[in-house]
Structure formats: C-alpha cells, structure tokens
Amino acid sequence: MDYKRILNEIYEEAKVYKGQGQVASYIPELALVDPLKYGIHLSTIEGEEYSLGDSRERFSIQSISKVLSLAQVLPLLGETLWERVDVEPSGNPFNSIVQLEYENGIPRNPFLNAGALVLADILISRFDDPMESFLSFVRKIAGNDTIEYDKKVAASEIATGFLNASLINMMKSYGNILNEVDKVLNFYCHQCSIAMSCEDLAYAFMAFADEGCLFRSDDRILKKSQVKRINALMQTCGFYDEAGEFSYRVGLPGKSGVGGGIVAVHPKCYSIAVWSPKLNPKGNSVLGMKTLELLTTKTGTSIF
Amino acid sequence: MDYKRILNEIYEEAKVYKGQGQVASYIPELALVDPLKYGIHLSTIEGEEYSLGDSRERFSIQSISKVLSLAQVLPLLGETLWERVDVEPSGNPFNSIVQLEYENGIPRNPFLNAGALVLADILISRFDDPMESFLSFVRKIAGNDTIEYDKKVAASEIATGFLNASLINMMKSYGNILNEVDKVLNFYCHQCSIAMSCEDLAYAFMAFADEGCLFRSDDRILKKSQVKRINALMQTCGFYDEAGEFSYRVGLPGKSGVGGGIVAVHPKCYSIAVWSPKLNPKGNSVLGMKTLELLTTKTGTSIF
C-alpha cells in the first residue's frame, strides 16, 4: 500500500474543511490552542512510519487517555473489572448522569467520564503514587520518557469540572468509588491533561494494533483477548454519541478527545493518530474524522 | 481454513450448553418450538458450504428481518432515510419508549423495534402491495422462492404486541409514521414472522459479506457504501443490549432474533447462520452466541 502518496492526497483534500468546527471551550485552557493545527502520524506493524504536518507537536489527549487507563487497569484486575463498569454503548451524551442513577452507579462503559473515573479510582487503590505510576505506563507504551502532565490544563479542568464532580459523587453514593472523590477527580483530570503528539499516540496504540506487543518490541503488555476487548470497546463506544457514524464512515476501532486528537487502529495492520483542534457539534475533530474516512476509503481498509 | 473440522468441533463443544436459557414466550406461538433444535450453516464467498444439525429447518427469523427490511429500504431512499431514523446505539432495551419520547419520535437506529416500524411505514408508502413486495425481496436475496410468512406467528404477535403499539403511536404523534398504525403494525409483524432456515439466512446475508452482490450471482443489489453502513449498524446495534459483549466475544457484524437465530458476516469472507431457540436473559440465543464465539476464536477471524 502506498501510504505516503495516499496520506499526501488526504492531507491536501482535508484542508478544505479547515474552516469548519469550533475549538473546545468548556475547559478554558484548551481554548488557547491554535485552531489551524493539523498533524497525522501512521505506523504500520511492519515498521513503516508516515508523518505529516504538526505530527510532532504535543496537544492535550483528553479522553484518549481513557484507553490508556483501561490498558493499565485491565491486566491488573482481569475480568473482575466488569463488576464495576459495563461494556455496552450508552446512547446518551458522554457525561449524562441519568443512566448512572438508573443503573445504580455502574457506568455503561469505561469510555464515559463516569467509567474512566472508576478506572482512576482503581489505580489509586492499587498504587502508592498513582500519578507517577500512570505516567510511567504511558511513557512505556508510547516509548517516550519525556511525556508529561500539563498542570495548567489539569488545573483548568479541576476548577470547572462540576459535571464530573456530580457523576463521581453519585457513584460514591452507590459505593462504586472507594477513595476520596477529590483525590480521584484530581487524578482523572491529570490523566486527561497529558500532552502527546500524533507520533506518540500512534506508537502507543500500536499495542492495540499488534496484539498487545509494545511498539518495536516483543514485550507483551496485554493478552490477545484483552486487546480484542479494548478494540471492541473502541468500536462501539469510542466516539461519544457518534460511535455509529464513525463505525460507518471510518470503520476502525478508535478513540477521540476534545483536544482534537483521534487515534484509530487497523488490527494486525496499522495505527494512526490525527490532530486538529476544531470539533464538530458532537465533540469530535472535524479534520480528524475526515482524514480517517478518506484513509479507509482510499485504502479499502474499513473492517466492514 | 478447515471450516469442516472446526465446525464439527464447535458443534460438539457447544452442545454442553444445551441446558441453558429459555425459549421466548412473550409471543405465545414462539413458545411451541422444540427447545433443543440446533443448526449451523456457513457459506464462503469462494462458494464453499458447510451445514450441521437442523440447518435446513425453518424457524421464525423475527428481528433478523430488520436487516432485510433495511436492505430493501436503503437503496430506495438513500441517505434521506437517516432523517427518519438515526444510526447510533441505544443503551436501552430494544423496545424502550423513553428515548423515543426524549428524541421527538426519531428512533436511535433501524434495529430497534421503533426503527423497524419506520422502515415498514416507508415500504407501505412505496408499494401497492408491501407484503408481496417484501416477500419477493427476501426470496430473491435468499435465492429461495418457497419462503413464506408464518400467519400463525404473525397473528400471535399482533394479538400481544402492546409495546409495539405504544411505540408506533408515540411516533405517529410526532409525525414520524405516515400510514395507519394498524396497517404498519400488521406488516411489521408479518415481516418478523417470516420462516427461514440457517441455509436461507446464510445465503441471504452473503449480500453483506460480498459487497452487495447476490449469492452466486454478479447482480449487485446494494452499493458498497450501503453494505458498509449495514454492517457497521449490525456491529454497533445488532444485539439489543448486548452489542458490546457480542462485539468482544464474537467480533463480527451480526443480528439476532428472539426465534433463536443469529446471522453474522465476515466481510469479504463468509456469512454464517446459527439457530437454537433457548435465549439468554438479554434475548440472544445461548448456543448461537457460543457457536460464533468459538468460530472466531478457533479461526482467528474476529475483526478486532
């Protein structure tokens, strides 16, 4: 597959849509980013690398961190994890509390804010220094020791995250949060604040493309069945209230964040990260969606 | 791939679970079926056929009909269809009315009862004799002119389908049903009552495995993009409130029915239908789920 030519084509074609969408503003610090940034990085399991535009500039990964958090938690707890969070799509906006109350404090899936808060709670129970432990995990899976939390973004989210505080207190009232809510919220907001580049993310998600093996390594950090679970969850729940549309238009398991990043994997083939900060009304990057749609169309690599 | 050996293995292994589950009883006529029936049929795009057990016995396809209905409607309306039904997973049981009221009478997806009722309404508006027209379509896609409605099952469902009546009247109040509700309900219940065998279903779903071409033919009845849409919908919405679990355990687009049938496709590879009437608490065939899980595990053909 001539990825180089195809990606260059896409990069030109997608630019047309640069005027569309809005940068996320509900976390004030995120609103400061340059809205015209646009980067792509694709890694294949054969070891090829393709980089375009702002692919080495770091941005706030936001909800993409939920997949990394799940990848750290799942091997620790195994199938018992699913007693505290379900695996089904939600059909409601990503921070809706109605379903949480209806289902007794059990989030529908780990990619809802409520679900990721449960994952954060689990990591706090497991590690003396969960902040350090999670960062080490992310650095390891991405193969980059310079990745850091963005303290400003974390502080901005903590200061304005009232819906998350509402969600976690609801779960606490049902006994599904074991640690102090402020501690969990603080850790969760730091997870979301991690800054990574498209390149970092494509490397990290190679673990999900390559059956659980670390990028450029034979070290396995996830069982095949765990990778299958994570990919299935990305397919059905990775795009807020647009999972169905993404499944159709792109046809790959993936995860988006309100920082404008989208990562997707073609199992046993490639991982790809795209970044462009302007979002559609459902919170997904306009150029990111377009780029991936063009990619699977031009390469015929939709899983459907 | 030695499908013959693998399917034989699965058939023996799966039998262990024959004691589990309950035959659907909310439609009285369905409760009369022999609970120990078990059939499998797999067709490959290369033309191989594998049949086991009660694979040629007909059963009530029930919700599987929703995929066939969508396959008939989508080419007629094209993308304008999505103004009347959405494409997102629901996160609620398949006949919940809450979401319908909340979203002004637009069903979340065409595989909810509400969504399929909208499809039925569309077919009634299009054809002078929608019953005949739909049956012709099913016979053509399955390559079998003897397929019929089961009038007893249809009558049984009409007589007890109060939730469907509640759903359709709600949509009618929002203007999303154009024909008389009784006419639409009657047609919808007939669609569900169609009796087909595993062999019939595997043949019919070959259109979704083989990019829109009729089984053993070069006749294309669906565009590639339409097949992609249907497969993506089956992946995210095909299993009531168990779509996430099915995506993980099986990892193929598919559709189940409360008659105990499940059909799944591996795009560009094969289609498979399984039938066993005893259902798990979420309404999916116990042996059907197990059979498909073993198949993708043993063959490594999960799309994840």
Place this chain on the structure above:
Amino acid sequence: MDYKRILNEIYEEAKVYKGQGQVASYIPELALVDPLKYGIHLSTIEGEEYSLGDSRERFSIQSISKVLSLAQVLPLLGETLWERVDVEPSGNPFNSIVQLEYENGIPRNPFLNAGALVLADILISRFDDPMESFLSFVRKIAGNDTIEYDKKVAASEIATGFLNASLINMMKSYGNILNEVDKVLNFYCHQCSIAMSCEDLAYAFMAFADEGCLFRSDDRILKKSQVKRINALMQTCGFYDEAGEFSYRVGLPGKSGVGGGIVAVHPKCYSIAVWSPKLNPKGNSVLGMKTLELLTTKTGTSIF
C-alpha cells in the same frame, strides 16, 4: 359575603386579560369555539346562585370529566382502586409516558390521561353499557337530564389521539388495562367530549363542596372520606404541571380542562365554574385562573 358585587367586580377586572392565551388546537374540533366566551357560575351550600356572562352555554368539559369519572368509580371499588392508580402528583406533563414505563404501568394519579384511561377501563368492566351508565351518572350529579356527549368532538379526539393510544398500549403491556384498547379509548374520548355549562358544572361539583350530597338534595353519593380524597387529589394534581402555582394563586381544590373550563370548590362553602377558551402555555384557561385568583383574594377564602 356579597358574592354578587365581588363577582361583578371580578368580571370587569378579568376582561383586561381577554387578549391573552390560545385556544386549544390539538383536538381540531375544539379550535372552532369562539375564543372570547366568558362565563361564571357560583353556587353556595346555602342555596344561593350567581351567574355571569356565558354561564349557561355548554362547552367541552375535557379533563374535568376525570373528576366525575373518579366520583363514579371510587364508590364502586373503594380503596382497592389505588392498586391500579396512585394518588401522588406527577411532576411531568399530563401525558408523559416516561413515568408510566418507569413505574410499571401504574399511573401516578387519576387526573393524568393514563389514570383516567384506567378509570374508563374499570367502568367498561363494570357496566354493560358504560357510555349510557356514565352519562346517567353525570346527568344525576349535575341535576340535568339534557347533558349529552358531543360526537364530533369525540370523533376528532379519537382520530388524533396518538399519545393516548401510546399510553394505553403501554399500560396494556403491563396488564393494567383489562379491556380492548380501542374500546377504552373510544369511551374515554366520549367522556372528555361531554358538553356542560358553568351552571351544570357548579351544580355537579357541589357534591364535593357539600360532603358528598347531591345538589339540592340529601342523597349522599359519596362518603365524606371519599370526598376528602377527591378534593385532596384536585388540590395536588388538578392542574397538569401547574398544580403548585394554582394552589398558591387560588388555594382551592379544582380541576381544569383544555376546553377552557375550570371548576373549584371551597369545602362546606361553595362550588364555582368558570369558562373561557384561551389557555396559558400549561393548558389552563387564562381568564379562569384570573377569575378564581381574584375571587379567593377578594373573599379571603383561600384554604391557605
């Protein structure tokens, strides 16, 4: 109390508001009424009568019929009635189906459409000719043998009442409707279509003002405890989603209908009916609300 002078004052003052509000249009036949009609009738238990404006002209009583239906059903079933319908305010619009599904088909109170449909179902089970039986009851309680169903209004409501059809089918699916849904809907729409004047209604509701005795009679048709129940229900549930506002502004048990009628009682003192077809956004007569507010303010007869 000089009701004559006070009512004359009110009649002049309230006219200022004649421009406000909209005639109900969701039942087409109701939209044909003259929007400027305005009538008042007040009856005291001492036998005084005060009549102003269009007080002897008949209009569609609509939801006011729910109180009459309850008055017929309650002595028949006694306290067992409350197994099929609850007595609590709803906090949702009068025809919401969400709460009905959440509470397994038991309506929150008999003055919701769902609750009144259960009452209609009960009357059908009890009487060979429920239409005749209910009409006789209404004629008797109002002391007027010429009261009739308005067939045109009933037909108009049956033809457009899809939300009611949705509600009743939902209850039927939970087993809380025993007769055929079409039969119950037909009877319910006829109940709502009954045409009565302010005078008729004030006479009829004297039974609730006068501890269960028929107007100008010692015949008791309700026990004191049953009257207390009906009045308490009118106080907490009589005004759709405006029961709290009405309790404050008027401070009397009462019931409104979308035909523009409102009836209220001051226990052991008087009953009053007002009619003016233009409704506020919550479905209650603008002039009716104003008239009653002025009455209790000027006479100091709010129960609070």
Place this chain on the structure above:
Amino acid sequence: MDYKRILNEIYEEAKVYKGQGQVASYIPELALVDPLKYGIHLSTIEGEEYSLGDSRERFSIQSISKVLSLAQVLPLLGETLWERVDVEPSGNPFNSIVQLEYENGIPRNPFLNAGALVLADILISRFDDPMESFLSFVRKIAGNDTIEYDKKVAASEIATGFLNASLINMMKSYGNILNEVDKVLNFYCHQCSIAMSCEDLAYAFMAFADEGCLFRSDDRILKKSQVKRINALMQTCGFYDEAGEFSYRVGLPGKSGVGGGIVAVHPKCYSIAVWSPKLNPKGNSVLGMKTLELLTTKTGTSIF
C-alpha cells in the same frame, strides 16, 4: 374545641403503632436516637398550649429546616426567587437528580434537597456570616435563644452526603449555584442539624398559621401572600413522595423531616408539631402521620 381531651385520646390510640417503622440510618448520627420517643405540642392562635410526652426534648429537625430557610429567603428576594427554584411538586424521590438534569439545573421546588441547596446558596451570598444569621432567624421565629446547631449531626451528614454533593455540582454546572459547593454543602448540613423541640417548632410555625406574625407578637415577618405561598408549597410538596397521601389523610399544609418530626398548620387556627423517630418506607414518621390523621379526623379540621 376540647384539644386537651382529644390529644390525650390520640396519644393513647397512636401508641399502638410504636412498633412500626425504622429510625433513619443513612446519617449515622441520627441512628443513635431512642426510637420510642413520642412528643406532641399544639399552639392555637388564641394562645392556648397543649403539650404531651417528649414535647420539650430536642431532636434533629432535618428537612423541616427547609421551611425556615424559605421563610428567611422569600422576604429578601421576593418573587425573583422563583427564577432559581420552581414551585411544582416533583413526582420523584426527594434527592433524584434526573429531573434536575432534565430541567437545566432548576429544582422543582424549595423542599427538595436541590431546592434547599439553592436557598442556602442565596443566604451565603447575602450574609457575611450566614450560619449566624440563619440561627438568629430560627431563634427569633421560635422565640428561643438557646436553639443551636448539632455539630455532630452536621459532621455526620457532611461525611456521607454524596447524593447532595452530586446534586449541587450538577446545579453548579448549570450556573445555578454561585458560591463554592463545599461552603454551601457545609451550611446546608448545619441547617438540617438544628435541634429543636416540638414546642419550639409549634411556636416557629405559628408564623405560617397566623398570617406572618411572630408567635405572641404583632411583629410581621412575612407578608400574607408569602405565607400563602409557603403553605401552598407545604401542601403540595412537603412530604417527599407522599404529599398526595398526606394531603388526603391529614389535609393540612405541613413538613416532615427524617429526624422523625412533622409540623403542620391549620391556617388562622393552630400549629402542631409531633416527634417520633421511627419512619415509614417513604421517610415520614409513622406516629407523626397517625397523630395528625387522628387530629384532623376527630376535630374535623382538614382543609378538605
């Protein structure tokens, strides 16, 4: 009216029910109270006083404080208060968050926890020392300078009040809480922790029985129209999900608390407080309800 004889009769009759119900345990400190306590105090506007049992022992007033809070806030803000909290009954349990989300952070009424949190937020915005200011108001309305917060109960509620934290953060996300959530929660829990006796409460609520005048005084702290509003709200919203049942059985405006207290008023006639800690499943004192039911039955003073 021979209240003395009637209350003595009631006190004997009600004892039969002492075995029923459960002391509230969700606030641990409340579970420590003697479950067999039973006190009554009735004050008439003519100045008569009737006291029985443990009527001078203090207990945690809990939700009864919401009425006192409203009585302090309403004269400060007047009708603009209703922009931040509605006046309609809720039809959901007292701490449900679903309705709050559905209605954009505006609580249905001031006697829901969410509503009372808004009142607390308003008092914090108005006073430099809201804790002191509220206590002064309560001491003044009850005519007793020794009334105090119970710090242990407040601390116990703060430590376990996750549902309240969920509610207030939800409202904060909609902009309906202006101060820091922890500060508001702390103040709210202190309000609920105030310890008063039946005598104190009957004196305090005399302001609602006597058109806004302080007990044994001509000082008016509320306008007549404000008293009418508060009484109407107690009638329709004062008893969690049992307002309809209380309206029928007792027929007086009133308010209950999970500490086992119930206060009710007969406008222009009397106020009465009852205390007995064991609650029915809906959170209202079993003996308290029984006492008031017997009182209005024996005296014929139901407002219906």
